[in-house]
Amino acid sequence: MKTLLSAKTLIAAIxxxxxxxxxxxxxxxxxxxxxKTLTEQVTDGSMPWVIGGVSASGTELxxxxxxxxxxxxxxxxxxxxxxxxxxxxxxxxxxxxxxxxAHILKQRSTLTKVTAPELGEASNYxxxxxxxxxxxxxxxxxxxxxxxxxxxxSLFFPSRWDVERQCTDLDSITTIGKENFRGTALSGRIxxxxxxxxxxxxxxxxxxTITEIELKPEGEHDFxxxxxx
Numbered sequence: 001m002k003t004l005l006s007a008k009t010l011i012a013a014i015x016x017x018x019x020x021x022x023x024x025x026x027x028x029x030x031x032x033x034x035x036k037t038l039t040e041q042v043t044d045g046s047m048p049w050v051i052g053g054v055s056a057s058g059t060e061l062x063x064x065x066x067x068x069x070x071x072x073x074x075x076x077x078x079x080x081x082x083x084x085x086x087x088x089x090x091x092x093x094x095x096x097x098x099x100x101x102a103h104i105l106k107q108r109s110t111l112t113k114v115t116a117p118e119l120g121e122a123s124n125y126x127x128x129x130x131x132x133x134x135x136x137x138x139x140x141x142x143x144x145x146x147x148x149x150x151x152x153x154s155l156f157f158p159s160r161w162d163v164e165r166q167c168t169d170l171d172s173i174t175t176i177g178k179e180n181f182r183g184t185a186l187s188g189r190i191x192x193x194x195x196x197x198x199x200x201x202x203x204x205x206x207x208x209t210i211t212e213i214e215l216k217p218e219g220e221h222d223f224x225x226x227x228x229x
Contacts, residue, residue, distance in 0.1 A: 026083020026115060031061060031095050038063070038087065038097075040077055049077035051104060061087065062099035064123075071103040080132070081113040100126045102145070112154075113137070122148045124177065127155075135159050139172060142194070146177030149184055156185040167191045167214065178224070179203040186210055197221040204228075 027048075028041045033056060040048040052073030054063050087095040096118040105111065107129045114127075119138040124145035127133060133152045137159045149155055162169045167189035174194045178201050187209040193216040197204075202224035205213070210228055215221055 026081065026085060027079065028086040028088065029084060031056070031087055031089045033089065038084075040079060040082070042077070042079070046078035047076075049079060049082060050075040053101065053104075056095065059093065059095045060098045060118075061095050062101065063097070063104050064099060064101035071106045074104055074108075076108055076110065080110050081115070082111065083115040084119075085115060085117055099123065102126060103128075105130060108133075121145070124148065125150070127152055130155075141172055143175040144173055144177065144180055147179045147182070148177070150179050150182045152184050154185055155181075156187065162191070165189075165191065167212075170194070176201055176204065179206060181208060182206040184208055188212070190214065197223050197227075200224065202227070 030039045030041055031037075031054065032039065036052060036054050038051040038054050038061070040050070042048045051063050054061055084097040087097060089095065097116050098118055099121045100116070100119065100123060102124040103126065105114070105127050106125050109131050111130050112132050113135045114133070115137040117137070117139065119141050121143040122136075122138070122141060122145065124147060126145065126148050127136065128147055128149070129151035131151065131153050134154050134156065135158050136155070157168055157170070160169045168186060169191045171191050171193045173192070176195060180201070182203050183206070185208075186205065189212040190205070190210050191214040193214060196219035197215065204224070205228045208228065
């Protein structure tokens with residue numbers, strides 16, 4: 001019996017194949033404790049990204065600013081993909097990025113992909129209106145703030161497409177704020193078994209073309225207003 005792959009399955013398979021081929025392609029980052037910055041280490045003369053307001057707890061980094069205008073702490077570089085897999089300081093000590101704070105990458109219209117293997121939190125508006133962003137590879141991500149991905153009109157997480165279950169697997173998320181995926185390119189079947197839906201997460205999938213949502217069976221779900229409207 002022949003099985004026809006859906007367009008989403010095919011795209012996800014191609015993206016996974018390409019990511020294997022280019023696994024070492026992402027630029028490394030340099031953490032400067034004095035300046036509280038992460039600077040992309042480019043080698044081709046292009047403009048590097050610089051992310052400010054970065055603090056360390058041991059070897060774990062949080063891009064958490066104290067300014068009222070957090071977005072100004074990030075300088076947009078030429079790279080369209082950011083890979084936070086390799087982060088060191090000047091002494092060669094390895095660090096991991098565990099938190100992206102509010103507004104840090106907001107409205108970066110050229111950004112297409114972010115890889116952060118150890119990311120544990122993406123705060124309010126962290127990626128809001130990154131209109132070219134297609135994927136955020138953060139398999140351990142449990143906590144997502146308010147409107148974190150709102151307006152990311154190209155975002156459909158190909159790295160989270162489960163071929164066997166034919167769904168986008170968002171099960172790692174256990175805490176989420178309102179209007180988080182509003183206006184993204186999420187569609188079809190979504191698995192969202194990590195947290196109990198609460199009324200505070202209103203408008204979560206508003207303006208998406210989702211046809212089915214898998215929820216964990218235990219607990220009482222409250223979908224809030226405009227859940228998928």
